[in-house]
Amino acid sequence: MHVLKFGGSSVANASNIKRVAAIVDTIAKNDMAIVVVSALGGITDLLLQSGKQAAAGSEVYKDYIATIEQRHFEAVKELIPVASQSALLSLVKKTINEIEDVCSGIFLLSEVTPKNLDRLAAYGEWLSSQLIAAAFKQEGVQTQWKDAREFIFTNSDFTNAEVNIAATEKGIRKYFKENKSNVFVVPGFIAADSNGVTTTLGRGGSDYTAALIAAALDANSLQVWKDVSGMMTADPRVAPNAKVIERISYSEAMELSHFGAKVLYPPTIQPVMAKNIPLHIKNTFAPEMPGTVVGGAMKTQETIREHIVSGISSISNIALLSLEGSGMIGIPGFSKRLFEALSKERISVVLITQSSSEHSICVAIDQKYLTVAKKAVDKAFADEITLGKVEPLKEETQLSIVALVGEQMKSLPGVSGRMFGALGRNGINIRAIAQGSSEKNISAVIATDDVRKAINVLHEEFFETVYKQLNLFIVGVGNVGAKLMEQLKQQHAFLKQHMKLNVSVIGISNSKKMLFKEFGISLSGWKELLAAGEPASLPDFVQEVLHRNLRNTIFVDITANTEVAKVYGKLLQRSISVVACNKIAAASPFPEYKKLKELAHIHNARLLFETNVGAALPVIGTLNDLRRSGDEVRSIKAVLSGTLNFVFNNYDGTRKFADVVKQAQEEGYTEPDPRMDLGGVDVMRKILILAREAGFEMDMEDIVNNSFMPASCMQGSVAEFYKCMEAEEAHFKKLLTAAEAENSKLKFVASFENGKASVGLQHIKPGDDLYHLYGKDNVVLFYTARYTEQPLVIKGAGAGADVTASGVFADIMRAANA
Known part of the structure; x- marks a missing residue:
């Protein structure tokens, strides 16, 4: 028996559903398949927005409902022959009428509750699963549809309900013992409380539905089908060189999913880990790809991978809260009171760090809870703040957490040093650090603006055994600059092969035009591209260098321009190395020259100007x-x-x-x-x-x-x-x-x-x-x-x-x- 879960992108439209049917049919020929499905891609968002717009008194909600209806009608017409469409179209229309009734009530009351939102959101999975079950039957696959609300039971914490594991396992086992079929189709994400009222398991909860079923039935495997070919070493949208992780342990997968890896909903892993059921992450659009295997019967030699780090992940929208004061030293209970204050407001703590002097404690939370958190903590410590023993809670925003995850990091010296050294060399300031006692995760709080750069820096440090990426911004592509571009072109293959350097010229400028290309300017046709570029502006050029915030960036000045020399300090402060053919900075008044040297030293950048004296002579x-x-x-x-x-x-x-x-x-x-x-x-x-x-x-x-x-x-x-x-x-x-x-x-x-x-x-x-x-x-x-x-x-x-x-x-x- 295999449990298969298909996400929203996998069932976004009729053609995708046909792909799903082919995958399921292949498995069902040899074994029973339980298929858990999400709503059609984007439908859950439309349902929730329709409720919120109705509550706001906006009749736009009717347009959202019309779109939902049209999407499902189109899917039915593409999946089911005309002669068999009537019953399914009627089911869709009846369901749309119910959605309209719910939203109409919300509109009249000008209020939407979590309970109403759960009721609305549930229609997405309910409808998609009905369509998919009908499509399977049309393809000749013996299929039964089952409403998950009849065997997955939760408390009444609407929009993010907690599952009653014992009752749920009992319900699942009973149903599948009493019913037989090659294929079962079950809507994910939805459940019911003890009163039979619809609840949901949180966004991404369809994964969790599948895991609960797999664990209750001791399935041979849980297969989560996505639009990616497995869990990646980093988010490929951020790190273009990210690779698929072939095999990973349950605990590593939990760490990565907790710290922002969107491939898996974090609670998914716990049920299958308890039963040692392998979890396969596969690509609906490339089913032949092996994907990622999480857990299962892993032999010792299989756990030894080429890289000591399994993956890199991140969480955005983080706020840091710091509680400080001399009155905390040696006094027990401050941490407990801080966490209780946050817990009462149902605010989860993502990261904790405390100074050894006990003078301060710092926690990271979701930034959206910042106002509530500050009010709660200041209230809890009001007496100490009044007496000056504790300072009012300090807050920092616009932060993110970058996490390095890997079981092989355990007890291996130097991993933290490599991590922080790589970040430091690229001018990424670390606001807080945490490492769990299991040593499987090293987390650092950094500015959100630096996340893309940080992930690429760390990916290059721990995964890029082939090439180091070098990003150049060149000002002055006249006589000498043109020769440099020619030499870079000539040596590109040599640098890759012999020095493991992939050199990309990201930006160039002369006195009239400037040009930027995210993945590198062609070293053959750069002159024509530059001629068609945007008007040159030194401030805009420098701002673009800073805004792109790329790793291993070098600013190259091949001018004799005083204004260009004046920007070196701003670049060095951002850990961007400067290579200058221009003599003006090195020959500037001594305090300015000394300041530039100090900035380069402080910010781990290089200020190099060999050509100032003797051209290429050393x-x-x-x-x-x-x-x-x-x-x-x-x-x-x-x-x-x-x-x-x-x-x-x-x-x-x-x-x-x-x-x-x-x-x-x-x-x-x-x-x-x-x-x-x-x-x-x-x-x-x-x-x-x-x-x-x-x-x-x-x-x-x-x-x-x-x-x-x-x-x-x-x-x-x-x-x-x-x-x-x-x-x-x-x-x-x-x-x-x-x-x-x-x-x-x-x-x-x-x-x-x-x-x-x-x-x-x-x-x-x-x-x-x-x-x-x-x-x-x-x-x-x-x-x-x-x-x-x-x-x-x-x-x-x-x-x-x-x-x-x-x-x-x-x-x-x-x-x-x-």
Whole structure:
């Protein structure tokens, strides 16, 4: 004997009911099947709304009833041949008339009671079960229909009645002993009290009806048929990578269903667990799928799963109540009084945590009971509050509980650490924690806005053995940014295969347009998509990053924009790592620079700007490694401008200086405004950044700039800048001639020593470490406590879109692996 329960989506319409009939027929050929059904999908809500609208004096309730009638008439006409429809259509019409009478009475009284709501709600299952039984018979299946109210008995707690187990088991056994059929059809959810008045078992109670029948009859199995292929490791609507759990224990299933997993109504498990009856969760629309098996005869080796965690679940609309006060310390009975106050108001406590000092106790409840709860608790402790021994009840709202469930967590060290570490790295603040003595559940109270992110973070931590998801938001997709997009496309498969990273670009922006795609922007057609995007707005872009609140988020700045640099702090505060090609933040006034570093540290985020100095050269990374290993930087000598090195390596007097600078700009070596390079400001920023990373407090005003540019050329527009350089060609040729006279090359050098820094044009002789520096190359010489006589030298290409993009890419990888 097997008990099968089909939910509302499984019997939502005629075509679905035909699927159900096929499933039942297959089972009934070999064994008896008891089929418990829900109302047609959405009907229960319509019935309850019709009652509430009638009570509110709104005649809209008549429209709801008309919809209910139409849905059932359509189902009858599709399921039953015309010649056999009459009796069933009459039954539907008679039932609709009863619903109208009930709602008419509610409308006249302007009042709806829980008793009336139960009476209304019961019609949904009653009607659907009649239709389904008739459809089975039409398919030639020997079928009997039975009203569950004749053997499931409850108290009179309407809308959520408590079952009288002894009387119910007796009634079930008696009926099925006295009646024989291949298939029985029973409406779920409904029952009767001792006076024969209709009650209901709470939303989802059809599962419970089936479990009660299975347990009373010692069925071979209970099968709960849904529109999903089993119990999942997380809600697939929240975590797209959620997987079906093949087998799970009764206690794990109870924990997951209690903490928000909608697949099972929590009370369902208890009856079958007591009889060790396996519970199968199956998909009506994919019956060939194995689904999930809950409990049953599980062998030891079958309980050992690949993952120590079985699943992740959550409950929303949670409020935290905190009772605190020095008068609670060492005084027994405070907890008892708190729970009694809540119990009297029939408020269930979802989670409890208490400080070891006994100074405070915190409980989580459904937020809808918050006002009643606060009033009750403040009243219970009125005397202590007046005397100042206890503070008035504190309340926090807009919270949710995320729960990690698994029997294999028991006595296994490190699970909590992994859970809280993963949440912390993603900036998810935990308001309260609870772990049951069974060690099968670790629960954390977090902000509701963080639930989606938290579930994905935890799912990735405990279930994603294949890939880690990385979400990028990129501002600045011009020359360097386009190269980065190209490199991300080129390396996508490599990162998946070798680094187990799935990199998605979720948002991009240039100065005119911005674009967002929830599951990633195409790295092939992004330019066309961006061109059709929405108007660019930096505040809106940042708000979108914060609102999406995705795990493992990295904000990438490939601009030279001051306003973009100003948003780093807001992002870091939300534990969003920042990768900056933009030098403005790292070269900002020292307090601002220090604040950003502190925010990154406090909020477990990375602030990386390797490309600020030397493009992709490992200059800042090496400097940091030196300091972390205990070395001390004493002086720095460097050529830090690929642009200026390119210019002076190519300027030989045969071409105008302005033409060489223009070539450098066209080849992508200069800043958007070449004066930043030629005037030395860019190099000043770079040596400032190196000095700060070496541990020195310094600002731009502290750096001496020995500029070689005529002051007149630094005014006006970029076009005027080029005209001025052409007019000043004699000045530049004089600089070149002076260097050649000393058998030297011109190099724009940055120096730092004894806490002082300077930049300027120098004559470099053949024996100098800076002499053999060609093209757009940079070189940095670190003299340290360990590298005294011979410096540590870092040398290579220091400009160009490709190498700069690769440096940004490398920082993204560092942030991803933090």
